[in-house]
Amino acid sequence: MNNLQQKAQQLLESGNYGLIVGYEKGTSGKARPVFIRKAEHASKLIFDESCDQNIAVYLYRQEIKHDKKKVIVANHHTLKSIVELAAENQVFDGDFMVLAFAGNGDIIELNTFEEIEKHVATLYHGLTEAEAAMMKKIEDMSLEDRWAFWENEFSKCIKCYACRASCPMCYCPTCTVEINQPQWISVPSHTLGNLEWHVMRAMHLAGRCVTCGQCGKACPLELPIQLLTYKVALDSKQFFDSVAGTSICADNALAIFKPEDHENFIR
Amino acid sequence: METQNIYLPYIMQIEKVSEDAPFVKTFRLKFINPEDAESFSFKTGQFGEYSVAGVGESTFCIASSPTRKGYIECTFRKAGRVTTALSDLEEGNTIGFRGPYGNVFPIDEWKGKNLLFIAGGIALPPMRSVIWNCLDLRENFKDITILYGAKSVADLVYKHELREWDERPDVKLVTTVDPGGETHDWTGEVGFVPTILDKMAPKAENTIAIVCGPPIMIKYTFPILEKCGFADEMVYTTLENRMKCGFGKCGRCNVGKTYVCKDGPVFSLKQLKQMPDEY
Amino acid sequence: MERKLLTKDSYRSLITKLIGQNYQVVAPVKKDTMIDFLKISSFDEITEDYIVTVSSAKTVAFPRNEKLFDYEKQNKKLTQQDYDFDSIPQSVLIGVRPCDAFGFHSLSSIFCWDSIDKIYTTRLERTTIIGLSCNKSDDYCFCTSTKGSPGSTAGSDILLTKMTDGNYIVEIVTEKGAKLVADFSDLFTADGGVDKESLLAKVAANFNVDDVLAKINSKFEDEAFWTEQAMRCIGCGACAYVCPTCACFDIQDESHGGKGHRVRCWESCGLSLFTLHTSGHNPRENQGQRWRQRLMHKFSYMPDRLNTIGCVGCGRCSRACPVDMNIAEHCMSIIEN
Incomplete structure (x- = not known):
């Protein structure tokens, strides 16, 4: 048994905790979320580079939301989402414990939002080199080429909403696409309606996207839709100095007004 | 109506509108096409899909008796998108109707x-x-x-x-x-x-x-x-369950293996007790 | 079953001629990062480098959007333009894996259940399905657990099996297939008698679907079981949309001014609002109930009501799932619990 499995076993045996949300080995070497309730199942837990999925989405899941004896094994994406969810009052201090990992692989117990926030401050918050290169490639395109690029991508979308379902920040019980009086976004999936959907989603995530890329990873058609929310995340940083997932009491850049804001339309 | 398209509604004209209660209206509907009026028949208990073009379809029963020929009536409460659009219509307007669907009171x-x-x-x-x-x-x-x-x-x-x-x-x-x-x-x-x-x-x-x-x-x-x-x-x-098609394909209305649109909507309590609690 | 031989050059000629004769030819094509069924205009667009395509072949008969009819509103009057059945093209669908081809059987059972969905049936009638046996498989494949096999002819009009020399064994399955072979008889030569079985992928049968069918009804009321089975499920529609047998749909109107059309478009029983009543009541209000519906539909309701199994073992849903809900594992859990 490795450190994580031992730790999980101890926590469950102690009786202080009843559920560990983490990762296990899935099909074909993929990692997947797992829910461990018994100490003897702790050996299923893994944590390695395959565990790049953001699993913060489970913290507010109806079935376990009110279970205060839960633990979540968090990678850096999940940690940032927890901070952002805390800032938006979607998760509550003391409702769960976080098991994070130090650079040397040591397990770190984080019990309060303050501890989580402090730990997250030590993490890298930018895009990876590969992601930054993709962003640059698109930003360097001419307007026509960029339009053609996205038109091609949106033509493939089947509107399965895997992007929305896997995003921890997409927690609205009724999404704008499901509001039909009026029908803001067309329901069938065609290029125009798909564009409406993804642009709307990106705008709703402005200043809230923690750039985990989970939406893109979830897409069965492999649309690089994370680039849209990355773009609004980078703009939020540039124009409002707002980086989502860094502060448990941050205000949302697009939901507040400051006298020193660049825009004057509201004055 | 010569069509093989099971989704194509009859076009019906609203002959009479009555306001029965707050937000509740009854329409008396007549077929625009006389041949449709001739060939159409239904039995008590059946339902249909009523539609406002550009808005969508909504499911409710036929509220008139099959003994009263030449028209059908429907009563609905203004609640969702389609019933709101229906509510805004007046006598003389035309709407779509598909049906009749479902079983009947025996x-x-x-x-x-x-x-x-x-x-x-x-x-x-x-x-x-x-x-x-x-x-x-x-x-x-x-x-x-x-x-x-x-x-x-x-x-x-x-x-x-x-x-x-x-x-x-x-x-x-x-x-x-x-x-x-x-x-x-x-x-x-x-x-x-x-x-x-x-x-x-x-x-x-x-x-x-x-x-x-x-x-x-x-x-x-x-x-x-x-x-x-x-x-x-x-x-x-x-029983009423959310439906889109009315003929057992769209996948919404089933209660266990019982399809409200095909096996119902009329059920005896005996049948109901054999169905799972999924309605 | 009659067998022929089709050389790789003749295969190219066949496809080229079909395109030349204005057939709509749909084939697996590598587009951007993935392989999917697309309309092709040249043989060279075709790829055979796939286990299965991302989306299923069902899109040919049950596209993600189908315009059911057009309407126009002027003043108080509504006029409707019926579906133009003549607009449905003669198609040839190639590279269809046996699992996918068999999926049409399940799909047809739904679209022909008492009321015939003529739009679907006409599309399928005008499609000739050229299957392609599987010579490789992956961890997601489980067709042999659901009464299929990598070389099954069921559902195809013609089944091709690629030989080691790059040529194909041709099995003529249906009259439609025989007609296509007759139309291009000069391209097909006598069968060389190569053993087909030895060319096929080996897919281990990890369970027997009959055991799932026998057990699943007794699990209906076991709420804790379904809740636990569905804990990981995040409630998107990916599984249903890529599934060759999932037929759930929505009907929506799309208008521009007074004109528009009514559209039948894919929807999924996994989505939380799928069964929501206007009153706010939802008969399937949690993900456990929705996951149960998905499995019960495939392994209980369809066998019971339509005499067909609603799963062909292609594993697409599991590959598409963002959280690795592996349906074969869930089937085994039903048997074991």
Whole structure:
């Protein structure tokens, strides 16, 4: 048994905790979320580079939301989402414990939002080199080429909403696409309606996207839709100095007004 | 209508609009195409998909009796997108209608029996079809009793027809409103439908009970009927589930393996008890 | 079953001629990062480098959007333009894996259940399915557990099996297939008698679907079981949309001014609002109930009501799932629990 499995076993045996949300080995070497309730199942837990999925989405899941004896094994994406969810009052201090990992692989117990926030401050918050290169490639395109690029991508979308379902920040019980009086976004999936959907989603995530890329990873058609929310995340940083997932009491850049804001339309 | 397209509606004209209760309207609909009027037939209990082009389709029962030829009627409460759009329409407007779908009340099997209709609120429309159907074939049945309740006096639908039934010597009508829903001149009962039913203590012998209402009313009505000695196969109700197609394909309305659109919407309590709690 | 041989050059000629004769030819094509069924205009667009395509072949008969009819509103009057059945093209669908081809059987059972969905049936009638046996498989494949096999002819009009020399064994399955072979008879030569079985992928049968069918009804009321089975499920529609047998749909109107059309478009029983009533009541209000519906539909309701199994073992849903809900594992859990 490795450190994580031992730790999980101890926590469950102690009786202080009843559920560990983490990762296990899935099909074909993929990692997947797992829910461990018994100490003897702790050996299923893994944590390695395959565990790049953001699993913060489970913290507010109806079935376990009110279970205060839960633990979540968090990678850096999940940690940032927890901070952002805390800032938006979607998760509550003391409702769960976080098991994070130090650079040397040591397990770190984080019990309060303050501890989580402090730990997250030590993490890298930018895009990876590969992601930054993709962003640059698109930003360097001419307007026509960029339009053609996205038109091609949106033509493939089947509107399965895997992007929305896997995003921890997409927690609205009724999404704008499901509001039909009026029908803001067309329901069938065609290029125009798909564009409406993804642009709307990106705008709703402005200043809230923690750039985990989970939406893109979830897409069965492999649309690089994370680039849209990355773009609004980078703009939020540039124009409002707002980086989502860094502060448990941050205000949302697009939901507040400051006298020193660049825009004057509201004055 | 010569088409092989099962999704293509009949075009129907709104001949008459009546406002039955706050947010509740009844449309009398006539076929635009005389051949459609000729070939169309339905039986009591069936439903259809009513549509406003550009807005969508909505499912509700045919509220008129098949004995009344040449038109169909529907009653709906303004609630969602389509019923809101329907509400805005006037006499002379045209709408789409697909149907009829679903099974029927087995009124042929009820010959020679007493009928006890129990309805609550906006659930009178599905029952209105079968009530008129039976009244138009009055000689086929023995005693006919109607118990109808709503939240308040204003919420009682088909007020003119309630008056008509009340005046008929061959119908016993009991109306009730929830406590607090009565007006100073209200002469009916005050109390929830199950309570009034309990007070009425209907005799179960040779009697069919037909129950339509909100889930909470149904839940408390069945035990009273049981207490009065009604066997499960003597009690009927209609189920409503969300539907899109109406013919067993879109995947929404099934309760376990039972498809409300094809196997229902009319079920006996006996059938209902064999179905899982998924409605 | 009659067998022929089709050389790789003749295969190229066949496809080229079909395109030349204005057939709509749909084939697996590598587009951007993935392989999917697309309309092709040249043989060279075709790829055979796939286990299965991302989306299923069902899109040919049950596209993600189908315009059911057009309408126009002027003043108070509504006019409707019926579906133009003549607009449905004669198609040839190539590279269809046996699992996918068999999926049409399940799909047809739904679209032909008493009321015939003529739009679907016409599309399928005008499609000739050229299957392609599987010579490789992956961890997600489980067709042999659901009564299929990597070389099954069921559902195809013609089944091709690639030989080691790059040529194909041709099995003529249906009359439609025989007609296509007759139309291009000069391209097909006598069968060389190569053993087909030895060319096929080996897919281990990890369970027997009959055991799932026998057990699943007794699990209906076991709420805790379904809740636990569905804990990981995040409630998107990916599984249903890529599934060759999932037929759930929505009907929506799309308008521009007074004109528009009614559209049948894919929807999924996994989505939380799928069964929501206007009143706010939802008969399937949690993900456990929705996951149960998905499995019960495939392994109980369809066998019961339509005499067909609603799963062909292609594993697409599991590959597409963002959280690795592996349906074969869930089937085994039903058997074991």
